[in-house]
Amino acid sequence: MVKVYVPIDSTALSLGAERTAKKIVQEAQTRGVNITLVRNGSRGLFWLEPLVEVETAQGRVAFGPVQPSDVLSLFEAGFTEALSDSAKAHPLYLGLTDDLAWLKKQQRLTFARVGITDPLSLEEYVAHDGYKGLKNALAMSGADIVKAVTDSGLRGRGGAAFPTGIKWNTVLNAPAEQKYVVCNADEGDSGTYSDRMIVEDDPFVLIEGMTIAGIAVGATQGYIYLRSEYPHALKTLNEAIRKANLAGYLGENIQGSGRTFYLEVRRAAGAYVCGEETSLLESLEGKRGLVRFKPPLPAIEGLFGKPTIVNNVISLATVPIILDKGAQYYADYGMGRSRGTLPIQLAGNLKQTGLVELAFGATLRELLYDFGGGSASGRPIRAVQVGGPLGAYLPESQFDTPLDYEEFSKIWAVLGHGGIVAFDESVDMAKMARYAFEFCAVESCGKCTPCRIGSTRGVEVMDKIVLGKNHPQNVQLLRDLSDTMLNGSLCALGGMTPYPVLSALNHFPEDFGLSNKEAAA
Amino acid sequence: MVGCEVGLDNTLSNEQHAQIQAHIQAHQHVPGGLMPLLHAIQDDIGYVPEVVYPEIAKALALSVAEVHGVVTFYHHFRTHPIGKHVLQICRAESCQSMGSEKLEAELKAKLGVDYHQTTADGSVTLLPVYCLGNCGCSPAVMLDDEVYGRMNTEKVTELIAEVCHG
Numbered sequence: 312m313v314k315v316y317v318p319i320d321s322t323a324l325s326l327g328a329e330r331t332a333k334k335i336v337q338e339a340q341t342r343g344v345n346i347t348l349v350r351n352g353s354r355g356l357f358w359l360e361p362l363v364e365v366e367t368a369q370g371r372v373a374f375g376p377v378q379p380s381d382v383l384s385l386f387e388a389g390f391t392e393a394l395s396d397s398a399k400a401h402p403l404y405l406g407l408t409d410d411l412a413w414l415k416k417q418q419r420l421t422f423a424r425v426g427i428t429d430p431l432s433l434e435e436y437v438a439h440d441g442y443k444g445l446k447n448a449l450a451m452s453g454a455d456i457v458k459a460v461t462d463s464g465l466r467g468r469g470g471a472a473f474p475t476g477i478k479w480n481t482v483l484n485a486p487a488e489q490k491y492v493v494c495n496a497d498e499g500d501s502g503t504y505s506d507r508m509i510v511e512d513d514p515f516v517l518i519e520g521m522t523i524a525g526i527a528v529g530a531t532q533g534y535i536y537l538r539s540e541y542p543h544a545l546k547t548l549n550e551a552i553r554k555a556n557l558a559g560y561l562g563e564n565i566q567g568s569g570r571t572f573y574l575e576v577r578r579a580a581g582a583y584v585c586g587e588e589t590s591l592l593e594s595l596e597g598k599r600g601l602v603r604f605k606p607p608l609p610a611i612e613g614l615f616g617k618p619t620i621v622n623n624v625i626s627l628a629t630v631p632i633i634l635d636k637g638a639q640y641y642a643d644y645g646m647g648r649s650r651g652t653l654p655i656q657l658a659g660n661l662k663q664t665g666l667v668e669l670a671f672g673a674t675l676r677e678l679l680y681d682f683g684g685g686s687a688s689g690r691p692i693r694a695v696q697v698g699g700p701l702g703a704y705l706p707e708s709q710f711d712t713p714l715d716y717e718e719f720s721k722i723w724a725v726l727g728h729g730g731i732v733a734f735d736e737s738v739d740m741a742k743m744a745r746y747a748f749e750f751c752a753v754e755s756c757g758k759c760t761p762c763r764i765g766s767t768r769g770v771e772v773m774d775k776i777v778l779g780k781n782h783p784q785n786v787q788l789l790r791d792l793s794d795t796m797l798n799g800s801l802c803a804l805g806g807m808t809p810y811p812v813l814s815a816l817n818h819f820p821e822d823f824g825l826s827n828k829e830a831a832a
Numbered sequence: 833m834v835g836c837e838v839g840l841d842n843t844l845s846n847e848q849h850a851q852i853q854a855h856i857q858a859h860q861h862v863p864g865g866l867m868p869l870l871h872a873i874q875d876d877i878g879y880v881p882e883v884v885y886p887e888i889a890k891a892l893a894l895s896v897a898e899v900h901g902v903v904t905f906y907h908h909f910r911t912h913p914i915g916k917h918v919l920q921i922c923r924a925e926s927c928q929s930m931g932s933e934k935l936e937a938e939l940k941a942k943l944g945v946d947y948h949q950t951t952a953d954g955s956v957t958l959l960p961v962y963c964l965g966n967c968g969c970s971p972a973v974m975l976d977d978e979v980y981g982r983m984n985t986e987k988v989t990e991l992i993a994e995v996c997h998g
């Protein structure tokens with residue numbers, strides 16, 4: 312009985328993995344070939360999805376991309392005996408999965424199991440080092456758990472990069488009868504999908520991370536706020552929570568420890584701003600997602616007014632390995648004050664897109680060319696947006712910037728949630744600047760004027776600039792408007808929209824009908 | 833095909849009303865229960881009928897205005913019935929970098945509708961979406977609950993034909 316793996320991750324499904332899986336089962340039956348089909352997560356090599364793997368004595372062998380129409384020829388080649396010469400001769404044969412350069416060059420810590428295991432098999436999760444972190448945590452004091460997270464150097468992977476341990480410490484020291492752990496799985500940033508992959512492809516690691524967070528700070532209830540655009544993730548997560556409850560990893564008396572942690576998924580409803588933590592909390596309370604003034608911080612007065620940890624999926628999913636292998640193990644990766652690894656998501660106009668988890672410090676150029684293989688269109692890459700729709704556009708001259716929070720802020724850019732979107736030379740950067748305002752106008756919560764009015768004014772000014780009306784005055788207006796939004800907005804939606812706008816203007820003035828000199832004036 | 837926002841029946845059947853009442857009861861005492869309640873209603877009925885605001889408000893100790901405020905704040909919730917199928921086209925940056933604007937223009941022309949409209953035969957409602965988390969395979973669309981990657985107009989047209997005619 313040979314194991315054949317076909318991913319169940321949304322991206323693989325979006326390329327036809329379901330039909331490929333069905334065809335494989337059907338063909339195996341017809342031919343009387345004995346296989347066990349496993350639906351694993353995605354390895355994150357999206358140009359090769361659906362990536363089919365076959366178990367062998369030497370490890371898993373990959374074939375891809377496998378369309379239903381390829382299945383016949385794979386069986387003809389005897390691909391279920393993947394080490395055979397005929398299998399190796401098949402045009403889709405890729406060799407041992409672990410030897411694929413894309414994977415070999417990575418440091419997968421948070422994504423250690425992603426693509427390897429069946430996401431909903433608790434047995435496999437445990438067999439692949441799952442729940443070791445929780446086991447250690449259950450033997451530690453809350454303060455020691457928090458200290459381990461602090462010492463690891465982990466910073467918020469949602470984008471703001473605030474030290475996770477310091478946030479937890481605030482919650483730990485806030486006296487209250489009831490505290491909460493809230494996972495921000497709203498993943499609104501375009502160009503990002505690492506949260507989705509964790510939730511769909513290794514949900515137990517998030518559940519474990521949240522459980523550890525609850526035990527550390529004394530919170531007994533957790534919520535996962537999951538964006539409504541991810542229906543597959545919702546199903547997987549609910550099923551994983553059900554299994555964890557049944558196996559005594561959630562609920563009362565976790566693994567006989569006497570500790571309690573309940574976990575529930577709540578669906579978002581398509582508002583980008585609800586990824587902002589206070590807007591998210593309002594939404595969880597059943598209200599409109601209006602951003603709250605800070606302070607008070609959620610760590611002091613969060614959900615229903617109680618001390619609350621709000622963390623991104625990746626931040627929480629990284630906690631188990633820190634508690635398993637130790638703070639130092641994690642901190643040993645990275646550069647400067649950016650410790651550990653970042654799950655980077657390659658998107659847009661690239662030949663090879665997908666998930667790349669690397670220690671901080673790799674350059675954008677390595678990602679775009681060594682991993683990404685250059686543009687999909689074959690034309691030169693002209694601009695790259697890093698960190699979602701509120702992130703700056705970078706020109707080629709900045710491609711050697713290492714991925715590091717501080718290095719990026721030096722060039723007035725952000726790493727954010729680690730999304731990298733490439734554009735080839737056909738991009739019109741004035742259009743992208745206009746779009747940034749448009750997006751802000753669509754998604755503004757409306758609480759403050761610079762964002763609510765400024766974004767709509769921005770669209771108008773951009774329209775005038777594109778038409779070439781009163782150029783110098785309108786560019787000045789654009790700068791003034793951006794200034795007002797930067798300094799006068801309550802949250803980063805209005806406050807960071809100037810990043811894509813001004814970076815586009817400053818690096819690509821020609822698209823705004825300006826010479827370099829005019830743009831700088 | 834001509835775009836239309838009217839003509840879809842929005843009278844509630846007794847059965848639908850009973851479903852809604854059951855959801856209201858189930859969510860009445862859930863902390864922050866309004867959002868899950870609205871989802872449950874829309875999952876079943878296809879939209880959140882304005883006629884049930886008073887019942888929701890009463891059960892959750894809110895004002896009708898508050899219920900209205902929440903429903904209208906979120907892009908996902910709608911107050912009117914829509915087409916049999918929902919097609920969402922991703923408008924965000926990664927998909928733009930791979931030609932989503934062309935896809936969007938062609939599909940609007942093909943279906944004869946703009947965003948937030950339903951085809952004349954009531955089969956498809958077109959909606960914009962800002963990222964489907966499928967940015968590695970742009971341009972992406974979502975048809976009902978399934979996401980599709982590396983799309984073009986022909987492929988999307990085929991998908992629509994598939995869901996409509998089997």
Ligand SMILES: NC(=O)c1ccc[n+]([C@@H]2O[C@H](COP(=O)([O-])OP(=O)(O)OC[C@H]3O[C@@H](n4cnc5c(N)ncnc54)[C@H](O)[C@@H]3O)[C@@H](O)[C@H]2O)c1
Binds near residue numbers: 469477586698726
């Ligand atoms: N992942 C996405 O999809 C997405 C989307 C939009 C924006 N973003 C990112 O969001 C960022 C902005 O987020 P923000 O407005 O929450 O940033 P922020 O700097 O206000 O807060 C960051 C986090 O640290 C906490 N914090 C700050 N000081 C603290 C203290 N003294 N003690 C305890 N906790 C403390 C905050 O409560 C929050 O959880 C942007 O940089 C952007 O990159 C991400």
Ligand SMILES: Cc1cc2nc3c(=O)[nH]c(=O)nc-3n(C[C@H](O)[C@H](O)[C@H](O)COP(=O)(O)O)c2cc1C
Binds near residue numbers: 468469473624
């Ligand atoms: C407009 C806006 C949208 C945001 N969206 C998200 C999001 O989708 N996911 C996320 O984790 N953080 C998002 N954030 C950041 C959160 O406010 C918060 O910083 C984060 O959830 C904290 O978790 P972390 O410390 O683990 O990163 C957003 C911020 C803003 C201003």
Ligand code: SF4
Binds near residue numbers: 584602754755803804
């Ligand atoms: S900046 Fe925009 S989204 Fe943020 S609080 Fe102000 S109006 Fe709301």
Ligand code: FES
Binds near residue numbers: 502922923963967
């Ligand atoms: S930008 Fe279109 S799927 Fe993310």
Ligand code: FES
Binds near residue numbers: 916917954995996
């Ligand atoms: S319109 Fe889709 S089923 Fe007939």
